[in-house]
Amino acid sequence: MxxxxxxxxxxxxxxxxxxxxxxxxxxxxxxxxxxxxxxxxxxxxxxxxxxxxxxxxxxxxxxxxxxxxTLGHAYGPVVEAAAEAARAGHNFSRPTLLEAEVAEKFLEIVPTADMVKFAKNGSDATTAGVRLARAVTGREMVAVCRQPFFSVDDWFIGSTPMNSGIPKDVASLTERFDYNDLASLEEVFDRNPGGVACVVLEAATGTAEPNPGFLEGVRALCDDNGALLLFDEIITGFRWAAAGAQSVYGVTPDLSSWGKALGNGFPISALAGRREYMEYGGLRTDRERTFLLSTTHGPETTSLAAAGAVMDAYRNGGxxxxxxxxxxxxxxxxxxxxxxxxxxxxxxxxxxxxxxxxxxxxxxxxxxxxxxxxxxxxxxxxxxxxxxxxxxxxxxxxxxxxxxxxxxxxxxxxxxxxxxxxxxxxLSGRSVAPALRRHAHPRREP
Incomplete structure (x- = not known):
């Protein structure tokens, strides 16, 4: 050492x-x-x-x-925007003008979406997308790609080694498929005819690019089987491009979840998607309503202002x-x-x-x-x-x-x-261990 x-x-x-x-x-x-x-x-x-x-x-x-x-710690314009918002009040009992302004900025940057709803964690947004897909399709099964992480919620954690406390009937409603392997996704659809509500995946990861035709094939399988396609843009959004991986690879999902770099470290996430689906959680529908996202801190002003400043930086700074x-x-x-x-x-x-x-x-x-x-x-x-x-x-x-x-x-x-x-x-001590593992060993604390 x-x-x-x-x-x-x-x-x-x-x-x-x-x-x-x-x-x-x-x-x-x-x-x-x-x-x-x-x-x-x-x-x-x-x-x-x-x-x-x-x-x-x-x-x-x-x-x-x-x-x-992505912009650096304590990035001036983001900190200043958040501080200015804080001086005018953090949270109110009615929406603020800032919510409309930041939503408009987001939808200008992500033109493949018609509506957006903000929250605090990527897990909240992704799980809301899964819930919405189940409501839209009337189905329960979720097909999720074998990629590192999507949510802290039961529907995903039940498919990981650290699944203690997750009801088996909940865990059984999630099936995995392999990235860049359309056949493995087809098998999920075949095992669950008319039962898959949505397909959830990252369009790409830091170490895996989509093979030619893979994302297009996923989109086609969703369309053919009546399932919604949800892209997790939590990492890829504002890191692959401001408009996310969907803009890089030219495949448009029905829904997408965003977070992480959206606020340059400030706590903000978003679920974005097509109006016909997002309105299931709104007041412009005659259908049975879906409890989409309803969070006390989703419209908190400092993080919204930070996100607005982040989007300005991406529009102007490269x-x-x-x-x-x-x-x-x-x-x-x-x-x-x-x-x-x-x-x-x-x-x-x-x-x-x-x-x-x-x-x-x-x-x-x-x-x-x-x-x-x-x-x-x-x-x-x-x-x-x-x-x-x-x-x-x-x-x-x-x-x-x-x-x-x-x-x-x-x-x-x-x-x-x-x-x-x-x-x-x-080595000066014990080795590192996988973050998601069944037991604290081999790094149990005394």
């Missing part, structure tokens, strides 16, 4: 967090078990692409709020192009260094430039949690923090240069571990 940084205060506060909050964090992906033991920095502030922890350590950060921050440029620079420099150290088969950066991840493999070129831990350990010790290499438009060339230099130094240790055939002798 580099040994350049101390974590005494972070470790003290982390113990305090575990005493007060189940898991010690409000998101499983932010848990201390996702970082090398005794090296999970507790953060205090951030500006641009840099963050500082409670021990005073400074880091170039990646992942950026679980991909929610943040996606900046993310793609620095992401490409990082991948090229990192992978060149890995090749130089003879680690090309063991350590590499892959994925869309605006949404990259690093892959860690052992001496046999198999994915390895212990080698991932070793790489994280060495990078954190050298001032780079992140479970991925997901960039923001605030990352500078100097940030990328610092990261590549830190990576080169980490590769010296990684190379030694590969030569030894094990990362364990080089």
């Amino acid at each position: 580099s040994g350049h940084r101390g974590f005494a205060e972070s470790n003290r506060v982390q113990n305090r967090l575990h005493h007060l909050i189940p898991g010690g964090a409000h998101t499983y992906a932010r848990g201390s078990d996702q970082y090398p033991e005794f090296m999970a920095p507790v953060l205090k502030e951030g500006r641009g692409a840099r963050v500082w922890d409670v021990d005073g350590n400074c880091y170039v950060e990646y992942g950026m709020g679980l991909r929610s921050v 943040p996606v192009a900046r993310m793609e440029r620095v992401g490409s620079l990082l991948a090229a420099g990192f992978n060149s260094a890995a090749d130089e150290f003879g680690l090309a088969g063991h350590l590499e950066v892959i994925g869309r430039p605006s949404c990259e991840v690093f892959v860690t493999r052992d001496a046999d070129c198999a994915a390895s949690q212990s080698f991932r831990t070793l790489f994280l350990q060495e990078m954190i010790g050298r001032g780079v923090l992140g479970q991925s290499f997901v960039v923001s438009a605030a990352h500078t060339d100097d940030d990328i240069a610092h990261t590549i230099e830190a990576s080169r130094r980490a590769m010296v240790v990684y190379r030694a571990a590969i030569d030894r055939g094990s990362a364990e002798p080089f």
Whole structure:
């Protein structure tokens, strides 16, 4: 380990967090078990692409709020818009003009949708879309792609390993299919004739692009079988393009859920879609109404104002192009260094430039949690923090240069571990563990 940084205060506060909050964090992906033991920095502030922890350590950060921050921490125009809104009042008993203005901005940027409703979490929006699809079709089954995460709600969590507490009859109403595999989706439809309400998927992920014809095929299968198509744009929206992955690949869903970068870290999400479906949750319908979204904080003014400022930045500033440029620079420099150290088969950066991840493999070129831990350990010790290499438009060339230099130094240790055939002798504590797992072991806290 580099040994350049101390974590005494972070470790003290982390113990305090575990005493007060189940898991010690409000998101499983932010848990201390996702970082090398005794090296999970507790953060205090951030500006641009840099963050500082409670021990005073400074880091170039990646992942950026679980991909929610694309413009940089404390981005001036967003902070100022939110502060101005707060001074006029946060929440009221009737809608505000701001709700109409931000909805109009959103629908201008996402012209494939006719209506939008705001909430706070991506899970809220995606689950509302599933509920709406069930109401529209009169069906119950959901076909969901085998991709990492869609919602904290029962319909999805019941299909994961961490499904304790989910009724089996609820879990049985979700079936999985494989990305880029139309046959696996056809099989879901065949097993449930006339029973599938909607198909839920991300049009793309950071490491998986749609094969030619795949998304078009999904759209056709939905049309042929009377199911609605719901694109999860929680990550891809404002990171692939302001108008989301649907604008990049030219396939229009019936419904789409948005979040993360929509508020540059402020809590806001959205369900958008075709008017004929969205009105099921409104007052311009003679049908039985659907309880779509009804949240106290959905129209809260600071997050709406932040989202409006984010959309202004995308209209005028080209943040996606900046993310793609620095992401490409990082991948090229990192992978060149890995090749130089003879680690090309063991350590590499892959994925869309605006949404990259690093892959860690052992001496046999198999994915390895212990080698991932070793790489994280060495990078954190050298001032780079992140479970991925997901960039923001605030990352500078100097940030990328610092990261590549830190990576080169980490590769010296990684190379030694590969030569030894094990990362364990080089680790300062236990390895990281999957965020969604059935038991706290192997990172149970005392």
